[in-house]
Amino acid sequence: MALEFEVLLLNACAPAHLADAIIGDLCERHGALAEKRGEARARAICRGEVLRSLPALATYRAAQSFADNWVFALAIAALICGLCIAAIPFWNHLGMAGGWPHVLRLFAIGAMLGYIRRRWALSYAALLLFIGVADAVIDARQFGTGWHVLAHSDLYHGLFIDAVSMAAGLIALSAATFVQGRVRSV
């Protein structure tokens, strides 16, 4: 094949499930152009098309792989966790200490997770894991029981409430957006 370099570029930049079809198109086009305009011209045109395609393909591939993997989900969860921890000193001043404000905060976090385009479920799971670990560490230090806290505490009850609060926020936002979409389309 006369387009080894172009094929190499496309394989490197295009999403895996599209690369074969795009390269096939390129070969087909190259063959047709070579008959009409000669090999050198055909090759120049195909190379130009590949080079013009690369930014769109590379950007799209990067966006897809960024949004579709665990690293992204964990990063979002870590960011939300970090923001919550950073806000701890202000909660008391804002009258947000105590049980119900805690539930309200998690409800808001659940709603925020709903805005993540993909992998919201992974972010949700990762965040819950972070919260679980944080709760376990806090309880272990507070009661001085070490890791026995995992067997003898209200940790799981608290975690369940956290999970339900976040899920409620996520579902409420979904429902609101769905209703808004329906109203718009009428």
Place this chain on the structure above:
Amino acid sequence: MVFRVSRPYLGDFEHLVLLAVIRLADAGYGLAIRDEIVQRTARDVSPGAVYTTLDRLERKGLVRSSVERGTLARDNRVRRRYEITRAGHEAVSAAQRDIRAMSRGLVLRGDH
């Protein structure tokens, strides 16, 4: 996203790609879609832009693709054929309706 807005928003280029897929009916291959847009709009469109847009539309449920076996001319590489879905037809109709509604009564300088 966990929630779905009942009518997906269509970008300018997505709109053109969907119209090309409708025009080509059973021959909605990537190369043909690109040629259709280039010939009708005189836009300089790269194959990469067409394929990424088609993939995005597929994720939105507006087109569906099937894979066909490659030929010798394609170096035995697969061929993807795109078809519009019912949701795609509805999205195009809605977008066209919006454009007609917004253009009605307007005299645009580019028309003369």
